[in-house]
Every structure is written in C-alpha cells, then in structure tokens.
Amino acid sequence: MLFKEVCDIFNKIESTTKRLEKMDYFIELIKLTNKKGSAEDLKKICYITIGRVFAEYENKELGIGPSLLIEAVKTIGIDEKKLLNTIKETGDMGMAVEKLSSDIKQISLFQTPPTLDDIYDTLKKISEIEGANSQKKKIRHISSLLLKASPLERRYIVRLILEDMRIGMNVPTILGAFSVYFNIPKEKLEKIYAVVNDIGLIAEKLMLNVDIDNDEDLKLRIFRPIKPMLAQLIPSIDDAIIEMGAPQFETKYDGARVQIHKKNKDVKIYSRKLEDITNSIPEIVEEVKNMDVNNIIVEGECVAIDLKTGHPRPFQDILRRFRRKYDIDKMKEEINLRVYLFDILYYNKPLIDLPLKERREILENIVGTNDWEKDKIKIENEIKSKKKIDISYKLTTDNIKKALEFYKWSLSIGHEGVMIKNPNAPYTPGSRVKTMYKFKPTLESLDVVITKAKIGMGKRKDWYGSFEISVRDEEGNLYPIGHVGSGLSEEELGKLTEMINSIKINEIDGETIVEPKIVLEVTYEEIQESDKYECGYALRFPRVVRIRDDKSVDDINTIDDVKRIFAIQKGKSKKFMKGD
16 A cells, blocks of 8 residues: 555645544545555554554654754755755745755655555654664665655655644544444444554454454553543532532542553553653552552552651652652652552453442452541551552542541642542543542642743743743644743753753744643633633733643643633632632
C-alpha cells in the first residue's frame, strides 16, 4: 500500500473544517485499506493520523526535535535560510518542505515510491537508534525517506516526525468513523478505547471482524495502563449529599496520581501521563512486591511526607523524585514517599464495572481500613510513621456536619480538601465524571497548556517571560484564555525557556508558537466573560502555581470546566460554600 494514497486522503481531511466531512474522508481510508491493505495497515494509519508511531498507552516519542529535522532537510538540498523563511511564512515545517521540494536535486529515477510500511517501519527504527553517532544515523534515515517521497508525502512525513499532523483528526473522530463504517455504537467503542488506550489495536480488531465484546486483547490487563477517571468541581458539600445520598468522602491529597500494576513479583508504576516511573521510586516498588497479593492494578496518590509533622511536603518534591534517574538512594533518604491507595481496578479480573463500594471493600481486604469514624486514633498515630503504602482516609455519611468536620480535619493535616464519590458508580477511565467531585476551600486552579511565548523585558530579557495559555474542548481543540508571567522563579523561567526552545514551531510578530506540551497550574483572581478570546472567557490576574510535568495536554481543563467554575464564582449555585 503506497504512502501517497494515504496522503491524498489526509490532504482531503485537512482541507475541510467540518467534522462529519473529516469522518467521511477517514471512511475512505478504511475502504482503501480494506481493498489494498491489511488490518495491520489500518492500525498503522490510525497511529499516523494522530501523529504517533506507538500506541498511546506506551507513552513513547520519536525524540526528533525541529533542529535535528532541519539538519536532515538540509542534507537533501534545501537551503537552511530559505527553509526558515518559508517556515516563518507558513507556520508549518511540513508545508515549507513541500513548497521547497523543487530545490531538491538528488532524486533518482530508479527510486520506487515509499509504501506505508517504509514510512512507519523506518520511523520506528529511528526511535530505537541510540549511542555513538545516533544523530547522524537518524539524519541519514530521515533524508532517505524524504528523497523517496513526493512533495505532498514530504509534508506529512515532516509533520509525523514532529508528531503534529495538523489535519484536525483525533481519537473521538476516528471512533466516529469506525462507528459508521463498522455499524457499532460509538459509546461501545469509546468504552473499549478507554480501557485499551490504543486506537490502532481497535482498528486492527475491527478489520479482523473479531467479537469485540469478548476479545481478551480489548479488556483491561496488567502492564497496559489506562487513563485515570477525573473528578469535577462541586460548589458545596451539601450539594453532593443532596445528589448522592451518602457519598464516600476521602481526603484530597496534595500529591501525584499513580497507577500500580503487579503480577507475581513483577511491579510497574505509572504516572497519570502513563509514564513508567518504576525505577524512580524503588521503595514503593519494594513495598508492593512484599504485598501478599498478585495480579492487581491499584490506583493511588503518591505524597511526599514530612515525617516530623506528618504533613505533605511541596508538590515539587514529588516531581523531583519522579524525574530522578541517578542517586535515587540518596534522594529517597531526603524525600520520604507514601502512596495512599484509593481504588482497585483489577484483581485477577477487571473490576471497573463494579460499584465503588464493592471495589473499596476488595481494596480494604488487601490493604486494611482507614475509616475516619472508626479508625481515627490509628490514623493520627500513623500520620508521622514511615509507612510507604496506606489506604485513603474515608468517611461515608449523609450527615453534613460530620462531612464538614472530616473536610476541616483533612485541611488541618495539610491536604487540599476532600474527594466526594458516589459509592454506586463504576470506574470510567479517561472521563471527567459526574459521580466523583472535588471540594476545596478556594476556587479551583486550572491546568492549562502553553501555546505561545514571548521573550521578557528587563531582568527577564534572557528568558521567555510571558506565556499564552489555553484550555481545550471535548474534541481536544485548544482555546487561549489569557497570558501569564507571574509566579515563576528565575530557575523556572530558565527551565521553561529551555523546554520552549526544544518544541518551538514558528515565530510570528515577536511571539514563539510552540507545540502544546507544557502544562501549567494557574490560579487567578476571577474568570471573566470576554470577547477577546474565542472561548468567551479570560482569566483575570493569572499566576503560575507550578509547572505540571506530571500532566499532558490531554489532562488540561476544558471550556466546560471554565464555565462551571464561572457559574460557581458568580453565585449561580445558591449553596456555594454553605456551612463552611
């Protein structure tokens, strides 16, 4: 199957802004694959469509930045200055290379057009190149691909290498196309995707006409992490009690979410971004290995604990541990970690369809209880202990006074507030659900992604000092909601400048456009309605709380979140903060 045939349809997809038309064109791709290719080909096409070579859960990247790619493009005869100018004009390196293709003089008459396998397999091979002369080897492979390709193919090869296809296709749209072509309800496909986190695998299974309801590869399994279920903000504790009856309240920890997988003595721990952080936290791994249980997936919050007070240490201490690759033994003496488990997703079989109260009972049978009413003395005695694995502090009640007392107690030991969960709800991976809420004493901060950056002035003249920040819609499209520059130390500004230089796409009118990869947590004085931004809102006096290395663009807040906070802020909920 020729890559050119795939690119011709990519070009059609890119040419329309209408989601239904994009779906129709993607169905053309499925039909083309059915006629000329294989199930494996459709799997590869799905990965390429979303700018990947690997499954989403693998959290691997090609690791080829714009600078290395420019070096590769120069080797095929395109002048660097012309290339940079054309990138500036188009804002797109792929389009720039396509436009300058007439400058390439090295094309052989005997070269055969690249196939889909040529492109995919070569890029996968490039990702595995390490060691001496690895840069030169990568450049040689990229040059070879570009020389074989037509101008249109070069556009998409360059974009794929940069992991940004710019055709407006995402996983929900692909699932929509599958739903139409294979005549399967989209909700069913979305549920399967939430468990496997691998759009290519779903494509392959559909093409092979398997029984998707019973195929073991499409079920939750150990060592294939899934995206976590996410909570919404709620204006008051009694709102939650009115809605849920007797919710399960848990302390909201100021830490980093982890997903722990264990099979026999093999243990892997994943961050919320699905990164494998096993080697960074060996003391937690060892503790899990010693647990008298096998074949489990549990979820929890990893917290850095000050053993003198029992209170959490700054969030940055968690990230220092997660990022550490060397001197880990020394670091674990400096920063004491504890994981508070709060859910179990697998125990010899998938459990996510069970109600929370049953999952919690299974978890408590393994780890023990921390029921705040019954075990409060034990809990307070163990707060300063060196315990590495614990279970979240819990209270199930319909009594507002008890719930508020638990909430205030959670704050008193240094944590952020409470989580409020419906005991009858299943676990819904990757979704922001209405069966799990968070309640904090202040308005919710926002997780946003940097989309543009501007060099600072005065003391900040050597760094990027102002950043356009964006939220997303449910389809993953990004919408600016303001600019932020305050709250960052010189060390953090230096770090951000280094990160931005590695992912910058273009410069227009003094602003650097970047790939949306850097997530910030920001606070603000208020959310305002605004005509300035397409999303309809703007943040007044935003301030950076921290750089969220543990989150990706998929984890940032949505426009719906902004609307919800705006409604709470304006007092549209009559019971906001009642009783507190």
